[in-house]
Amino acid sequence: MSPAPRGIPLGRIGGVPVTLSWSWFVIAAATVVLYTPVLAAQYPRLGAQAYAASLGFAVTLALSVLLHELAHAWTGRAFGWPTGRIVLSLLGGHTHFGDVRGTPLASAAVSLAGPAVNLALGAAGWAVLRAAQPEPSLGWVLLDLTAWANLIVGLFNLLPGLPLDGGRVVEALVWAATGRESRGTVVAAWAGRALAAGLIVAVAVAGLWRETAAVVLTVLVAGFMWQGAGASLRHAAVQARVRGLTAASLAEPAVVLPAEASLADADRVVLDHLAAHPPGPVPHVVILHRGRRPAGLLDPGAADAVPADRRAATPLTAVLRGLPEDAVLDADLREEQLLRAVARREHPYYVVTAADGRPVGVLSTAVLERRLAG
Structure with a gap:
């Protein structure tokens, strides 16, 4: 804003x-x-x-x-x-x-x-x-x-x-x-x-x-x-x-897990995603509250610091990078509407959701800025 x-x-x-x-x-x-x-x-x-x-x-x-x-x-x-x-x-x-x-x-x-x-x-x-x-x-x-x-x-x-x-x-x-x-x-x-x-x-x-x-x-x-x-x-x-850009087209891939899941669950889901989409990038992990609202993203640095023998007992909430409630974008947002929506909120990451509220990816402000810089 x-x-x-x-x-x-x-x-x-x-x-x-x-x-x-x-x-x-x-x-x-x-x-x-x-x-x-x-x-x-x-x-x-x-x-x-x-x-x-x-x-x-x-x-x-x-x-x-x-x-x-x-x-x-x-x-x-x-x-x-x-x-x-x-x-x-x-x-x-x-x-x-x-x-x-x-x-x-x-x-x-x-x-x-x-x-x-x-x-x-x-x-x-x-x-x-x-x-x-x-x-x-x-x-x-x-x-x-x-x-x-x-x-x-x-x-x-x-x-x-x-x-x-x-x-x-x-x-x-x-x-x-x-x-x-x-x-x-x-x-x-x-x-x-x-x-x-x-x-x-x-x-x-x-x-x-x-x-x-x-x-x-x-x-x-x-x-x-x-x-x-x-x-x-x-x-x-x-x-x-x-011109022609949408939130969905800029979003990086993501997998979705409930907040009650463990870090080991996230490891397994991420590996399954990589196996199904070779040689794609490592997806973001979107963590949902019980109400199905995005609570945040998995913090890769914090997750990597957890030893292998403790990952099954570590809840995702312990390695969560919180997101404000308004850090959610409609996948159909396009062109200047998308720019204005991002400029109003000024967050580094946004969860991109489909019409039914289902997360379909994560939009990084850094990726958007690189696209605008040409």
Whole structure:
């Protein structure tokens, strides 16, 4: 399970936990420091209120991002996606979903919901401004800034490259066309890197590199896009490696014995298994409670230390490596579902069970990691 985010918990909104990351205060401070001189020059009648306008803009923009992320979360919930939490951070926010079995349609719909909210907010603010007399008051300036920011954020997020929402739409389209989500991720991620590079080139060509605020914002946004696209490429590589994998296909062979059995019984069952499956590896020994629930695995080191003349009198519980109750995986778990199940529990070994609960093998985290490493 991913660690809880660092920041200020804001409670639940619409059933979704929301956290304000400490990094948000960095962008809020940068907005006040860098944007206040711009506002003071553009609206000289504001005077010292230009500082309040900059800070207010940072706050209203955070609220707009929150509504953007809530739109993602609620749309995901409509498709049956479990929503973990929303984190508002340095360059916006992120909605964490739980164990998702997505489709191209659901992915595209969830992605488009966020920008749609920003565009609606921007259009509503623009309509109010059109109906009002343009006055350089604090409220008017704040509404003007927020309306334009929402329009820009909405349109920017529709750009066709990861990690932007428009990139998720590209990913979904390629996924639907090819049947492979990882291929869609690769295409959309490289499009995102191209956009990041293009943003820097555009700022340089326009001569905006002379303006400190423009340079800082460009570097932050382009860096965010480049790193986000890189993370998507790494994720796609993992997707490609796990394609077709199941818990059953990765499980190593195992034999099953009740906890009341002796170490000598285990020796005999293991030898019988090896005779029936030459030249297979030595199987794991899964030890069951009376309730047929896996109690643990035989510890080879502890078993080897027991002398031959004492093995018949040594119960398996004396050489048992205990397993937590959740160190059990369904044999049909596959691909990303399998990765998420292992990541949530973080145990070195898992007993893999059939639909009837019968152990069919043991999955080692080390084996899974070697497969993912290629």
